[in-house]
Amino acid sequence: MSLIYVNDNAISDLHVHSSESDGWYTPREILAAVKQTKLKYLAFADHHTLGGYRKNVHYAEKIGIELIPAVEIATDSRQHIIGYGMSDLVKMEKSLKSIAISPETMFLNYAQILRDELDVFLDESLIQDTIAASEFNGKLDKKLSMLGYKEAYDFVASSQKHVNGTILHTDEEIIKLITSCGGVACFAHPHRHELKGVSKMLPHRKIMEVWDEMLEKQRKLGLRAIEITPSCDAKQRHFLESLAKNHNLLKLGGTDFHGWNGSAEIGNPRLKTSTIHQLKCAIYSSNKAVESKRIG
Numbered sequence: 553m554s555l556i557y558v559n560d561n562a563i564s565d566l567h568v569h570s571s572e573s574d575g576w577y578t579p580r581e582i583l584a585a586v587k588q589t590k591l592k593y594l595a596f597a598d599h600h601t602l603g604g605y606r607k608n609v610h611y612a613e614k615i616g617i618e619l620i621p622a623v624e625i626a627t628d629s630r631q632h633i634i635g636y637g638m639s640d641l642v643k644m645e646k647s648l649k650s651i652a653i654s655p656e657t658m659f660l661n662y663a664q665i666l667r668d669e670l671d672v673f674l675d676e677s678l679i680q681d682t683i684a685a686s687e688f689n690g691k692l693d694k695k696l697s698m699l700g701y702k703e704a705y706d707f708v709a710s711s712q713k714h715v716n717g718t719i720l721h722t723d724e725e726i727i728k729l730i731t732s733c734g735g736v737a738c739f740a741h742p743h744r745h746e747l748k749g750v751s752k753m754l755p756h757r758k759i760m761e762v763w764d765e766m767l768e769k770q771r772k773l774g775l776r777a778i779e780i781t782p783s784c785d786a787k788q789r790h791f792l793e794s795l796a797k798n799h800n801l802l803k804l805g806g807t808d809f810h811g812w813n814g815s816a817e818i819g820n821p822r823l824k825t826s827t828i829h830q831l832k833c834a835i836y837s838s839n840k841a842v843e844s845k846r847i848g
Contacts, residue, residue, distance in 0.1 A: 556585035562819025564593035567806025573598035576811035595622035632740040637835030639734030731774035734842035738777035743788040777802035
């Protein structure tokens with residue numbers, strides 16, 4: 553039975569994960585949950601894949617939901633950037649192939665790192681059973697936690713290793729990729745992002761200066777939005793709203809829904825129709841810029 557709850561006052565959610573990457577529920581299960589609600593705009597911002605959008609955009613249209621193309625991409629600084637509204641999906645998907653890996657490969661590589669770094673050996677039958685399970689996506693951390701390997705999983709998840717053995721791209725490369733595909737680049741859940749070498753004990757003014765310097769650079773590269781999720785507390789929200797104002801960034805925000813905890817809520821009630829309109833305008837401008845370059 554689905555335990556997906558939709559906020560009664562929300563018209564959108566611009567950051568939802570499905571079983572196309574590490575979410576618990578399939579895109580169709582999520583769409584079924586929002587079908588009879590006020591929510592009319594949805595973005596499957598799955599990690600390194602546009603599968604949720606590609607496979608469901610026409611179905612969503614039939615039930616009155618507008619799916620916005622979206623993808624969440626990790627960078628070498630451990631920043632996550634969401635691309636919205638890409639018009640050149642072929643180019644984006646081709647580029648994602650050098651980043652994305654299957655959940656099966658990810659699990660095997662986690663197991664390898666656990667062996668190499670912590671001398672933790674997962675039972676071979678566990679590995680094969682987990683890979684064979686059709687509901688594997690999004691459950692790796694829960695599976696290891698249940699088996700007493702939570703500490704080992706935390707080690708792998710927080711390490712600098714990229715589990716598929718490839719090189720993560722820089723913030724600059726990902727922002728430019730999204731922009732070159734006609735999309736709008738958004739800094740995902742910045743309230744969870746830890747700046748390298750910056751202590752939380754620094755005075756607020758100093759921390760703000762570091763963020764301002766980074767965002768000024770990324771704004772010049774093409775960053776157009778920052779995410780303020782419903783989970784932000786008042787202090788975090790004020791901080792992020794100040795950054796958005798300082799750098800003329802759209803204030804977007806989804807729930808970062810994964811559904812791992814068995815019950816979760818979709819929908820950001822703070823995001824109004826006017827914000828969706830602003831995002832659509834930004835997407836239109838980015839699409840036209842790419843089209844103009846192609847024609848020129």
